[in-house]
Amino acid sequence: MSERITGAEALVRCLEAEGVDTLFGYPGGVALPIFDALYDSKQIRTILPRHEQGVVHASDGYARATGRIAPALVTSGPGATNTITGLANAYMDSIPMVVFTAQVSQAVLGTDAFQESDITGITLPITKHNYLVKDPADLPAVIKEAFHIASTGRPGPVLIDLPIDVSRGELDFEYPETVHLPGYKPTTKGHSRQIKQAAGLIAKARRPLLYAGGGVLAGEGTKELKELAELMQIPVVTTLMGKGAFPEDHHLWIGMPGMHGAKYTNYTITETDLLIAVGVRFDDRVTGKLSSFASKAKIIHIDVDPAEIGKNKAVDVPIVGDAKPILAGLVGELRKSAADPKTEAWVRAIDDWRKQFPLHYHTVEGHIAPETVVQVIDKLTMKQKRVICTEVGQNQMWACQYTHLTEPRTWVSSGGLGTMGFGLPAAMGAAVGRPDHLVIDIAGDGSIQMNSQEMATCKINDIPVKVVILNNGYLGMVRQWQELFYDRRYASSVLDQMCPDFVKLADAYGWKGYRITDPADLEKTLKKALAEDGPVMIDVHVEREECVFPMVAPGGSIDEMLGGVPGAPVSDMLDDDLLEEVWE
Amino acid sequence: MKHTLSVLVENKSGVLTRVTSLFARRGFNIDSLAVGPTEDPTLSRITIVVSAEDTPIEQITKQLHKLINVIKIQDLDPAESIDRELVLFKVNATPERRHEIIEIANVFRAKIIDVGRNSLTIEATGSTDKLQAMEDLFRAYGIKELARTGKIALARGSRDSEAR
Ligand SMILES: Cc1ncc(C[n+]2csc(CCOP(=O)(O)OP(=O)(O)O)c2C)c(N)n1
Numbered sequence: 001m002s003e004r005i006t007g008a009e010a011l012v013r014c015l016e017a018e019g020v021d022t023l024f025g026y027p028g029g030v031a032l033p034i035f036d037a038l039y040d041s042k043q044i045r046t047i048l049p050r051h052e053q054g055v056v057h058a059s060d061g062y063a064r065a066t067g068r069i070a071p072a073l074v075t076s077g078p079g080a081t082n083t084i085t086g087l088a089n090a091y092m093d094s095i096p097m098v099v100f101t102a103q104v105s106q107a108v109l110g111t112d113a114f115q116e117s118d119i120t121g122i123t124l125p126i127t128k129h130n131y132l133v134k135d136p137a138d139l140p141a142v143i144k145e146a147f148h149i150a151s152t153g154r155p156g157p158v159l160i161d162l163p164i165d166v167s168r169g170e171l172d173f174e175y176p177e178t179v180h181l182p183g184y185k186p187t188t189k190g191h192s193r194q195i196k197q198a199a200g201l202i203a204k205a206r207r208p209l210l211y212a213g214g215g216v217l218a219g220e221g222t223k224e225l226k227e228l229a230e231l232m233q234i235p236v237v238t239t240l241m242g243k244g245a246f247p248e249d250h251h252l253w254i255g256m257p258g259m260h261g262a263k264y265t266n267y268t269i270t271e272t273d274l275l276i277a278v279g280v281r282f283d284d285r286v287t288g289k290l291s292s293f294a295s296k297a298k299i300i301h302i303d304v305d306p307a308e309i310g311k312n313k314a315v316d317v318p319i320v321g322d323a324k325p326i327l328a329g330l331v332g333e334l335r336k337s338a339a340d341p342k343t344e345a346w347v348r349a350i351d352d353w354r355k356q357f358p359l360h361y362h363t364v365e366g367h368i369a370p371e372t373v374v375q376v377i378d379k380l381t382m383k384q385k386r387v388i389c390t391e392v393g394q395n396q397m398w399a400c401q402y403t404h405l406t407e408p409r410t411w412v413s414s415g416g417l418g419t420m421g422f423g424l425p426a427a428m429g430a431a432v433g434r435p436d437h438l439v440i441d442i443a444g445d446g447s448i449q450m451n452s453q454e455m456a457t458c459k460i461n462d463i464p465v466k467v468v469i470l471n472n473g474y475l476g477m478v479r480q481w482q483e484l485f486y487d488r489r490y491a492s493s494v495l496d497q498m499c500p501d502f503v504k505l506a507d508a509y510g511w512k513g514y515r516i517t518d519p520a521d522l523e524k525t526l527k528k529a530l531a532e533d534g535p536v537m538i539d540v541h542v543e544r545e546e547c548v549f550p551m552v553a554p555g556g557s558i559d560e561m562l563g564g565v566p567g568a569p570v571s572d573m574l575d576d577d578l579l580e581e582v583w584e
Numbered sequence: 585m586k587h588t589l590s591v592l593v594e595n596k597s598g599v600l601t602r603v604t605s606l607f608a609r610r611g612f613n614i615d616s617l618a619v620g621p622t623e624d625p626t627l628s629r630i631t632i633v634v635s636a637e638d639t640p641i642e643q644i645t646k647q648l649h650k651l652i653n654v655i656k657i658q659d660l661d662p663a664e665s666i667d668r669e670l671v672l673f674k675v676n677a678t679p680e681r682r683h684e685i686i687e688i689a690n691v692f693r694a695k696i697i698d699v700g701r702n703s704l705t706i707e708a709t710g711s712t713d714k715l716q717a718m719e720d721l722f723r724a725y726g727i728k729e730l731a732r733t734g735k736i737a738l739a740r741g742s743r744d745s746e747a748r
Pocket of ligand 1: 446
């Protein structure tokens with residue numbers, strides 16, 4: 001039986017029916033009917049961040065950490081336009097999200113009314129889909145579709161624009177059970193002939209390599225990835241987005257590839273004869289110069305989005321579908337044919353490279369190396385349930401290089417868009433979604449200043465995130481590029497005269513604050529600070545001019561890396577005997 | 585190379601923008617575009633002519649497929665499809681030249697649809713080549729105004745039934 005209620009009430013009912021437990025929202029005139037309706041919901045906790053960018057990043061962090069949707073709700077005009085960065089960020093990283101923007105009434109739509117913006121027009125290229133709802137009666141179906149679209153196929157953000165006359169208007173409410181979308185039928189299973197063909201290649205390969213990305217996490221395929229890797233003894237590289245998709249304490253895990261990948265990782269890609277790419281998009285930060293990326297390999301590409309296959313790199317076996325059923329299919333085929341691994345020499349060679357060319361950095365007496373900070377955090381929290389979040393810049397690369405995550409959805413970092421200011425609000429979202437986890441945001445002194453207003457939200461809502469600032473007084477990554485490619489002309493990258501006293505800032509927001517300047521205090525103070533109950537900000541003064549190494553120059557080949565040890569390109573220093581054995 | 589894409593979409597507002605902005609984002613120039621409803625009132629057909637090499641057009645079609653409101657896309661092979669365009673020419677026509685112009689129109693099986701004191705308006709349908717030939721001929725008299733609908737196209741009979 002249907003029931004006559006307002007659009008705003010219907011919205012709340014729909015969210016409840018979708019199982020929503022948390023909503024991040026920021027009100028304004030035309031959004032008020034919806035906030036008013038939410039006020040009565042017993043199921044949905046509404047959290048008020050301090051900026052709409054925080055609203056959307058929090059929703060994003062929640063989704064990354066849990067796989068579930070905590071919708072975002074903002075008002076029209078500036079509220080809506082403040083979501084742009086968050087939407088673009090979620091779109092680039094394929095994060096499921098539903099964003100509601102309130103809108104002026106249809107009577108004045110298109111007249112440049114107060115706080116009007118054409119948000120569906122503006123967000124066309126950065127949403128998976130968007131809606132302008134014109135009739136309250138359409139609302140239930142639109143919301144049902146939005147959740148379905150956001151979370152299936154290649155996930156992504158969906159925006160729903162709601163004129164105030166729609167949220168105030170009435171409808172006969174009934175929540176539909178199914179969606180009707182004739183143009184949207186994502187392929188999930190994977191073609192059996194292609195799976196067979198891929199299994200055939202895997203069974204024969206001497207130097208296979210799994211190259212796993214965010215799609216493995218989105219497609220819930222981590223268990224199957226491990227099964228495949230172990231069954232055929234295939235080494236695994238995980239991208240920045242794929243971090244956590246494969247246990248990083250496993251002997252077959254060989255790091256992150258690309259611009260700041262370890263030498264042994266990139267060298268492995270250069271030498272593989274069969275690259276099994278799963279849920280990756282051959283991003284330029286990973287591939288460097290495309291023509292020399294895995295140039296000796298046949299390529300199998302598994303992705304739920306057919307448009308990704310062959311987009312950047314030609315592929316030998318394309319398989320469209322979700323990671324889980326396809327990886328399971330491959331394991332099944334290989335078991336059926338009783339294929340046995342032929343990778344012993346290959347794995348041994350990689351282990352040798354790993355010993356010869358490890359990630360490495362120098363420490364200077366009396367200074368704290370930023371890498372050490374990350375390593376200490378990793379060590380101290382290893383045995384705990386934890387989620388590591390990052391801002392963007394050097395802090396992000398070091399966090400990725402020096403933490404060892406073993407569980408999916410424990411890594412929250414802005415990949416495709418590289419959004420400074422993402423970390424804190426996303427950590428906040430992650431901590432709300434995973435209250436049983438220790439949530440740490442590894443930050444730069446630049447990035448943390450982009451959304452530090454969310455410290456208030458954390459305090460008020462008892463969200464106990466721990467922010468560790470690798471404070472180098474610079475926009476570090478920018479300074480690094482200037483050091484390497486702009487003759488050390490540090491134009492607009494020096495921060496220190498303008499940094500707030502972060503301990504006082506913590507105090508101002510009711511957070512605990514710590515400052516660490518002496519290497520001797522590092523471990524002790526971090527341990528104490530991370531064990532505190534509420535939100536904590538830890539300002540660590542690190543070696544100021546440290547660079548992230550190794551590094552591939554933009555557009556360069558990934559086996560030609562700067563810095564780290566040893567200095568020369570890896571290809572010059574390999575053991576010829578070992579190579580011969582591997583190359584048979 | 586010119587490609588004629590026939591894109592079947594849901595007949596909803598904003599769909600045309602979604603489709604065309606995909607081309608714009610990649611810096612593609614659309615040569616011609618025509619939209620109208622189909623036999624099913626819930627669907628529209630967009631016919632788009634673009635110049636592009638094969639690889640970028642493949643990317644574009646894959647990206648188009650991702651649009652939720654897009655139902656089907658065909659990259660029409662000229663040999664296996666039929667296409668038409670409609671043009672209106674308003675040609676300078678003094679009373680002395682009128683006869684010649686009408687004759688040209690007749691040769692092309694075009695229709696005179698309006699007669700002014702010093703002009704004739706001619707309606708013509710056909711392939712791009714035929715319309716181009718007419719335009720070249722009329723240019724000698726002076727074309728005051730011209731409007732084209734853009735090309736519409738369908739796959740030939742057998743192709744269509746296979747596709748379904
Ligand atoms: C919103 C935004 N603006 C600018 C940039 C460009 N950018 C990339 S890294 C970086 C410096 C980051 O500095 P900081 O947060 O101090 O981190 P560090 O690199 O020192 O660890 C900048 C400005 C960006 N990624 N995002």
